[in-house]
Amino acid sequence: MGSLLFSRTNRYHYSKFSVFSKLLVFVIVIVLLYGINSMVHPNFTSLAGDDCFYYQIAHKLNYFDFLNWRYHNWSGRLFSESVEYFSVKSGTILFRLFNPLFLLLLAYAMVRCLTGKQSFRGMVLVLGMFCCISYSVLHEAIFWLTGSSFYLVPLSLGIMGMIPYADIVLRSKPPCRFVPFWICSAGLILAAFGSEQIALVCCVSIVVAHTSQKIRRYAMPFPFYIVSFVVLVAAAVNFLSPGSAQRLQVELGRFPGFEQLSFFAHLRVGLYWLFDGLVNNLWLLFSFLAVFPLLLFKHMIGKIRAAFWIFYSMVIFSLIMRIPIWAKALGGFPYAFASPSKHYSFPFYIIHSQLTMPNIFTYLFWFVVFLIGVFLILWCSRRLMLALFCIITGLVTLVVIFLSPTLFASGNRIFFVFCIFLLAVPLDIMLSSHTFSTDKEIHFTIKTLVISALLIILNMLPRILVHLL
DSSP, X not given: OHHHHHHHHHHHHHHHHHHHHHHHHHHHHHHHHHHHHHHHOSSGGGOOTHHHHHHHHHTTSOHHHHHHHHHHHTOSOHHHHHHHHHHHHHOHHHHHHXXXXXXXXXXXXXXXXXXXXXXXXXXXXXXXXXXXXXXXXXXIIIISHHHIIIIIHHHHHHHHHTHHHHHHHHHOXXXXXXXXXXXXXXXXXXXXXXXXXXXXXXXXXXXXXXHHXXXXXXXXXXXXXXXXXXXXXXXXXXHTOHHHHHHHHHHHTTXXXXXXXXXXXXXXXXXXXXXXXXXHHHHHHHHHHHHHHHHHOGGGGGGGHHHHHHHHHHHHHHHHTTSHHHHHHTTTTTSOSSOOOSSOOTTHHHHHSOOOHHHHHHXXXXXXXXXXXXXXXXXXXXXXXXXXXXXHHHHHXXXXXXXXXXXXXXXXXXXXXXXXXXXXXXXXXXXXXXXXXXXXXXXXXXXXXXXHHHHHHHHHXXXXXXXXX
């Protein structure tokens, strides 16, 4: 009896400590993110660019006049425009407070979609994995007020809105209760009025979900048809807004002659932008995606040992070639995606310059790196079709940018959606691993924080090498 009482007491104290540790981690995360947001936007006098523009307009027009003006003169991203309007209207304090909460919502929604349940350690894992993403991408999509309004907030709500669909398609579970279902659905509808990338993701995910159920001959509950129809209509209203045509004319001024480019010229410009962005911003993310699942499944390395070592030899070689002396010796390889010209300025020399051998080998080098990396990821994937869906959907969000004259002016934030979908693949692998489910939460949290700190250092390594050497 005494031992039973003692064990119950221990369980009570352990449970109490576990709850305290979870609250402590969340408080630390919110305080850190609040501090970062404060450094990015200490006050409105420091706002520049789009933030400054919205700040001035928000104090000249009321909310409905502002939305009407933006919809007819710029875009149909009504929800993101609303978030931006109230953020600058009410003061940056609301942005600093709510931005960390939306980041936590994104982590929660990703874990909930993949596992069908809440998981504290899963959320900690997601936040740690964000450290693989380039700082420039995180800054522009999360810690910048305008970037957060158009990317973080709608994407968080969009993935939350996909939870009922994930339950039906991935787990064949009945839809959640009435109130949670319609809260998630409202988030999905609002996300369709976010940036065009996120609206496209919402539409593709819905179509894939319905098609999957149709192929398996499973009936989709009727409320899903209502929500899907409303989301598709909302996306159409977004894409076909009167202001979109006017915005296109303004954006063509940033890349004169863009609409007259041939198909192959568009393809060449797009591939340059895609490879340059992936290599310079996401090299650590891609390396992490390939190596971390293999560390959890060491028995699989033997079967694909050659691909594993080829991939990391190429990645290490690319890091060495960041050193200016070595890069110059090989004509800029493997970073020479185009050769600058005396006759044309950027980005026009991409179209008019001749492809040299360093250019050709650079594209081939990184194509092989990405191809082997994707193979390594898919090899360890627990659900192959889900992994393919995430990778292909992420790539589609980037390929559609080929058609935009602002692909060079939009900044690195447009890689954010791709990063999130790519991270979902190793996240799904790790959430199902034995190590993830058996390690104590406090130990797991400490390990994740240590690894995250190392990832931040590695993320900055190329820049450090360039400045030091």
